[in-house]
Amino acid sequence: MRKPSTPHPGAQSSPRSAFYCRCGGDEASQVQRRLERAFSRRDFLQSALVLAAGVGGLSPAASAQPAPSGSATAVAAPMVLRNVQLFDGRRTRLQPGLQVVIEGARIRAVEPQGQGAPRGAQIIDGGGRVLMPGLIDAHWHSLMAAMSMQHLLMADPALIHLAAGSEAQRTLLRGFTTVRDAGGPVFALKSAIDQGLVQGPRIFPSGAMISQTAGHGDFRFLHEVGPGAACSAVGHAEHLGASAIADSADSVRKATREQLLRGASQIKLMAGGGASSLYDPLDSVQFTLPELRAAVEAAEDWGTYVMAHVYLPKGMQRSIEAGIKVIEHGQLTDEATVRLMADKGIWWSLQPFLPEAAPTPMADPGSQAKSDEIATGTRRAYELAIKHKMQTGWGSDILFAPGKTHYQTVRLVALENWYSPLDALKQATSQNGELLALAGQRNPYLGAKLGVIEPDSWADLLVVDGDVSRSLKPLLEPDQHLKCIIKNGRVVKNTL
Structure with a gap:
C-alpha cells in the first residue's frame, strides 16, 4: 500500500505505522455488503435447488403430494x-x-x-x-439449531445454509408450520421456502442478533479483539449475519434499521448475559437505556417491536422501561419484575429449560454452569407466569445440537410439568400466533390468522x-x- 497525501475517510490508523488499511473504509464496506448479499443469496439458492432435487428429500409418501x-x-x-x-x-x-x-x-x-x-x-x-x-415455535434458530458452534463460526456459509435448508424440512415434518427465528441470517431461507424451492415452516425473521461488545452476541475470538486484531474487527458471525455488534445509541439504531431493511419482522436485542456465549457473565446487564430505546424507536417507526434476551430482574426492568414488548427467557427473575410485566402487558416468551429436556451438555464448563443455574430458575418462572396470568408464549431455543433437533418437541412436551396437554398446545398455537402478530405490517404473512382453525x-x-x-x-x-x-x-x- 502507498501512503496517501490526505487521510482516507474510513482509514484505520495505527501508531506503529503511517500506512493504513483500506479494508475497513466506508467504500470497501459498502462493496463488501453488496457482494455478501448477492453471493450469499446466490450460493444458498443454488444449494437449495440441489437440496430440493434430492439431498435429504422427503419420504415417498410426502413427495407424491402436491407442490x-x-x-x-x-x-x-x-x-x-x-x-x-x-x-x-x-x-x-x-x-x-x-x-x-x-x-x-x-x-x-x-x-x-x-x-x-x-x-x-x-x-x-x-x-x-x-x-x-x-405448531408454532416462538424462539427457534433456523441456522444455529442443527450445527455445532465450531462449525457455525468456521464453516463455509454455503454449507451452513445447506444445513439450514435440510433442517427446515425436518422442522416442518415435526409438525412446526411456523417459527419465529430469534436470530440469524435466514432471509434467503425464508424466501426459498416461500417460493417453494425447499420445504420448511413459515419464518418470522429477526435477522442478526444485536449485541454490545462483550455481549451475548459477541462471538469473536480473543485474537480478533483489540489493537492487535486484524484491520477489520468484524468476526465470522457478523460476516455471516448471525450477529451485529453496536456500542452507542446511534450504532444500535443503525443496526436495527439494517435488519429492517433486510426484511426483519421483529428485532432481537441481547440485554443480558447467556449460557452459550463464552465471555459474558450471566448476571451482566447489557446495553444502556438510551441504546435500548434507540432500537425500540427504530422498530416502532416501522410498525414492529423488539424482543430482548435477558434472564435477571435488572436487565428485564431496564428493557421494560425502554419500551421492549417481549422478554425472552427471564428464568432468573423475581416476583416484583413479573408483576411489573403483567401490569404493563409485556409478553413473556418462556422456554422449559429443564435438565431432562436438554439435547446435549455444553462443552465449556463455564457455559454448562450457567445453563444449570438457568435450569434451576425455570420451574419458579413458570409458577410466577401462571400466578400472575402472564401473556406467555412458548419456544424451544434449540442451539448447536446437530442430530438432536427433535428436542424441539421434547421441550414442547415438557410444558406438561405445569399445564394440561391442551393448555400447552394452546401456547404453541393460538397464543404464539397472537405473539407473532405484534409484528403488525412487518408480518410477512398478513391477511389471515396463524395458530387457529377458524x-x-x-x-x-x-x-x-x-x-x-x-x-x-x-x-x-x-x-x-x-x-x-x-x-x-x-x-x-x-x-x-
Whole structure:
C-alpha cells in the first residue's frame, strides 16, 4: 500500500505505522455488503435447488403430494377434512362432528360434518383422529439449531445454509408450520421456502442478533479483539449475519434499521448475559437505556417491536422501561419484575429449560454452569407466569445440537410439568400466533390468522394419531403419529 497525501475517510490508523488499511473504509464496506448479499443469496439458492432435487428429500409418501406451499405455479384444489376430533387452538377441548373446508391457502369454513363439499374437492377422512393447527415455535434458530458452534463460526456459509435448508424440512415434518427465528441470517431461507424451492415452516425473521461488545452476541475470538486484531474487527458471525455488534445509541439504531431493511419482522436485542456465549457473565446487564430505546424507536417507526434476551430482574426492568414488548427467557427473575410485566402487558416468551429436556451438555464448563443455574430458575418462572396470568408464549431455543433437533418437541412436551396437554398446545398455537402478530405490517404473512382453525385463517393443520388431550407424547414420534401435515393449503405429508 502507498501512503496517501490526505487521510482516507474510513482509514484505520495505527501508531506503529503511517500506512493504513483500506479494508475497513466506508467504500470497501459498502462493496463488501453488496457482494455478501448477492453471493450469499446466490450460493444458498443454488444449494437449495440441489437440496430440493434430492439431498435429504422427503419420504415417498410426502413427495407424491402436491407442490410445496408457496409455489407460484401450482393451484391447490379445495379440500375437506372429515371424521376428526377438532382442537381449534383456542378451546381447550376436542370437538367432534365438525368438518373443515380449505380453499386455496386458507380455511373457508368450520361446519357440521355432512355439509356438501366444493366441486372437485379432495376429501380427507381423519378416521376419528385429532385435527389441530400446525405448531408454532416462538424462539427457534433456523441456522444455529442443527450445527455445532465450531462449525457455525468456521464453516463455509454455503454449507451452513445447506444445513439450514435440510433442517427446515425436518422442522416442518415435526409438525412446526411456523417459527419465529430469534436470530440469524435466514432471509434467503425464508424466501426459498416461500417460493417453494425447499420445504420448511413459515419464518418470522429477526435477522442478526444485536449485541454490545462483550455481549451475548459477541462471538469473536480473543485474537480478533483489540489493537492487535486484524484491520477489520468484524468476526465470522457478523460476516455471516448471525450477529451485529453496536456500542452507542446511534450504532444500535443503525443496526436495527439494517435488519429492517433486510426484511426483519421483529428485532432481537441481547440485554443480558447467556449460557452459550463464552465471555459474558450471566448476571451482566447489557446495553444502556438510551441504546435500548434507540432500537425500540427504530422498530416502532416501522410498525414492529423488539424482543430482548435477558434472564435477571435488572436487565428485564431496564428493557421494560425502554419500551421492549417481549422478554425472552427471564428464568432468573423475581416476583416484583413479573408483576411489573403483567401490569404493563409485556409478553413473556418462556422456554422449559429443564435438565431432562436438554439435547446435549455444553462443552465449556463455564457455559454448562450457567445453563444449570438457568435450569434451576425455570420451574419458579413458570409458577410466577401462571400466578400472575402472564401473556406467555412458548419456544424451544434449540442451539448447536446437530442430530438432536427433535428436542424441539421434547421441550414442547415438557410444558406438561405445569399445564394440561391442551393448555400447552394452546401456547404453541393460538397464543404464539397472537405473539407473532405484534409484528403488525412487518408480518410477512398478513391477511389471515396463524395458530387457529377458524374461517379465514391460514390452512396450516395436522392430523395426529393419538389423544393429545391426555398427553402430548404422540408428537414425539412424528413419523408414526403425524398422519397428515398441511401447510398453506397444500399437503406436505399424508399417510392416512
